[in-house]
Amino acid sequence: MNLRLAGARFKNAPTAAALALAAAAMLVPANLLPVLTTETYGQSRSDTIFSGAVELWRQGLWPIALIVLTASMLIPVLKLVGLGLLLLGARRGASSDSRRLTRVYVALDFIGRWSMLDVFLAAFLAGLIRFGELSTVVPRSGIVAFASAVVLTVLATQAFDPRSLWRAAPSSSS
């Protein structure tokens, strides 16, 4: 009987590492380029992810600023660090850390989706705030880079096979 799980043939560490590296590269323009430009009464203001969150904080909307910072800056970085740990763990094979690293994998798999928050936010604001010269929100290239980074981190997590953390580990028996 073939006990290999569905999709396992698509999973391997080099693919995951390549996707994680590509995601890390895309995070640079994602954080340096403006994601949104707000035009009000002829005045234009462009914001990066970080400057947008800082502006929210200045306005007293610190819970929203924290949500944006967590979803758009902390989670992508945590995902890349976590993927790095997983890839190192997979190289080492089964160890006393395998159980902990498996939990890291489960956590990464869960939190990845929340990074899409800023992408949905930009799309929603661009669709709603279009009052001509009064006020208009225009999406900028930073949001494309950010969306690419998010998609790549999700693909990297999916490409990683968590069973590689347990390779050569003897099966438990009761």
Add this chain to the structure above:
Amino acid sequence: MGLNAPLICHLCGQEHRAIRLEPGEKALCVRCDAVLAQGVRARSHTALVFAITGLALAWPAALLPFVSAGKFGAERISLLFTGVRILWNSGMRALAVLVLLCGGLLPLAYLVILAVLHAPTRLDRQKSCFRLLVRSANGLEHWAIPEVQVLAVLVAMIKLGSIVNVAIGSGFWCYCAMVFSLLIAQHTSRFNPTVPLSAAGATGAAVPL
């Protein structure tokens, strides 16, 4: 799938022998603690009911006003996919497709698959189309993320509150109800993605082989 087939942990590959579970009981992998199978507490048709409810709510969510914003007498009504259209027209077509897929089409596809999998005339579980549907549901779980879109809209409305007058439309409430239905259908599904494909539909628990 019966109790004779082994359950394989999708996280560590440990094989287990299946045993019957009581409702609410969970079978954990002895090696990595992953959930291998759950005793179904909800009735078998709960997932079907919520999947159909979600599908019914998807249409008003897409067609009714989502959110409206007003400033100095000017009012703008936004639908669920207005932002997608703006992104498309701005030349950000890949981004528009991504938002359309993750916030609209894939959740819809996920609901359709859940409804088909739990339909009274169940597919033969040994057939390849059944396995394909279960696999598709497991794959869609990562990309169908309407709950993130709901959070984004709430964040945006708080952010805009001091700049423009924002009013929630009935489309947004329908979308929220659709998301709720999707999450319940997913959680009560007999083909929950947290349970490996090889154990899909099993009512078994696990002891190591």
